[in-house]
Amino acid sequence: MYAYYVRLALKSFGRNRGLTALMLGAIALGIAVCIMTMTVYHAMSGNPIWWKNDRLYAVTMDNWDPTRPERPQYPDLPPAQLTYKDGIYLLGSNIPERKVLMYARQSVLTGGAAQRKPLPVSTRVTTSDFFSMFDVPFLYGGGWDSSGDQNALPVIVLSKEQNEKLFGGINSVGRTIRWDDHEFRVVGVLDAWSPTPRFYDLNNGAFSTPDDVYIPFGWTRTLEQYPNGGDTSCWRPEKLDTFADFLGSDCVWTQMWVELPNRASRERMQGLMDGYWAEQRKAGRFPRPRDNRLTNVGQWLKDQGVVQNDNRLLVGIAFAFLTVCLLNTVGILLAKFLNAAPIAGVRRALGASRRQIFIQHIIEVGVLAAAGALLGLGLGALGLWGVHALYVTNSQVDTVADITGGYQQLTHFDPISVFWAVVLAVVSALAAGLYPAWRIGRVAPAVYLKSQ
């Protein structure tokens, strides 16, 4: 019977092509706008590692100037980064199940099977837990062991894209390449991995691309090179003649994350930080009131302004627009269905119950909704492509991520968005069709049988 109703729906669309096109357009437009804003919002507010939201914590301590906060726009927040010495101290704790101390560098790669010209790359200098803590997928090989946290192990992990460029995508584990002036052995190649927003280091924009290569944190002292790929902030005049001076300074430039599996471990970690803070304060550091934080990913993204109010407002406006589209659809559906009331009257005379007439028409709405969802997806894709084209054509491709905050990365559908778009279309159109379908089921057939 349902197949019969679908057939009747298709015939009905053919009977009122103009009205059908209007409804389809209204639903599709509303859905497309919602998809676009939801996709952008989802990407900008989504927690890319939500399954670890109650385990992963950003570590921050307020070591800043007593007279002013580090970032005037966030006066209640401590600096988002740690000093090297604080990071190293906390790294020595056994409380976290995993812990990562890291920073970014710009460097140059040479070598590889393709014998390319020197390749500028973004490097993450990190402790070994980075890969397991952030669930980073490997295509080939793996990371390095914890000895790399202290020692300059000459090992390197390549992103999938860099492996493509350097080795044409083959398994390059065991190959050697030159990173700046040092020879490194490839121990791992990542699979596609692009957490959006890039929560673990927001310095280069929340939507910037992931790093190209990864080397052990133990290289920091060996290299004796100042970090040049992120943000280094200092607040007081200090003697910074040597690299050792820099490492011992109150400049913040490292990011630290810890994995704490339960409340008890969080409390112990907080206790460790507070104890360390008190000890350092006695020694003349930490002049501001105590503000040591362990912040989960969701809260971190909110605190750091990744999810902004205007995005939420945009989503609200999009849904208001969808509501207007659906109200229009209700009106058109009502007109269309009541226009066909004589036919419903004939069907009632021939034995259709009110329930059957209702089901027939609600299925017609369902078919319309499905078509609206498909069209809406198409329009949404077109709209997102437009956003992409707008940003890419207005800027240099190489620097677009910096200029636009990586908007071009947002302009693709993910399966979750597609799923919700279809659900949204069907549910909203069905909701819009409930009243008209109910009304047509209530028509008095006798009125129309004499007059048709």
Next chain:
Amino acid sequence: MLKMQNVGKVYRTDLIETHALRDFSLEVTAGEFVAVTGPSGSGKTTFLNVAGLLETFDSGQYLLDGSDVSRLSDDARSRLRNEKIGFIFQSFNLIPDLNIYDNVDVPLRYRRLKASDRHERISSALELVGLASRVKHMPSQLSGGQQQRVAIARAIAGDPSFLLADEPTGNLDSLMARQVMDLLEQINEMGTTIVLVTHDPELARRAHRNVHVVDGQISDLKVYETRPARASTLGGASA
């Protein structure tokens, strides 16, 4: 098979009440061909709508094949209408975007018959009305007489106990009207009870009896002897 006793039907608006049927009593037995005549507004169509379960009534009792229909749910009334009653209307009421085959198929769909069973019934019904070769035609491609024959095929395809015909020849010329009446007589001779509402005394005379309605009540009853009596007993009527 159809028994109405003191049935009353009132249409109400804020300002007026119209008594469409008053103490209307009529009994139609199986196999009868009953004509219902009367002036415009006399209540003929209201009677037909109540008899066909398209409208409810306000008072009295209506038994259809022995069961009281006044307390049935919409689903039950619809099922009863689908299985026991066939309708033929003055304006044919074919569904314009369905072809002839699909139009005849409509009541069978609601009965949830198997496709093969439906096909057999549709073919025989269209065969009976002489339109078996036009199954793919759309209603607009047929003449008025042909459309009414399709409507008759649709009404009888479900093998109903009785047919309710509301001015079935009202939109047809005299030749086509005669053909339709011949067809109805043929169907009646095959055992289907027919209640025909008409203005035309000539057509009414082709029935077994003529019930004349005025102001929602039966005012006169004529039994015609010109047609051979059916096997079943003619029912009486009282007003």
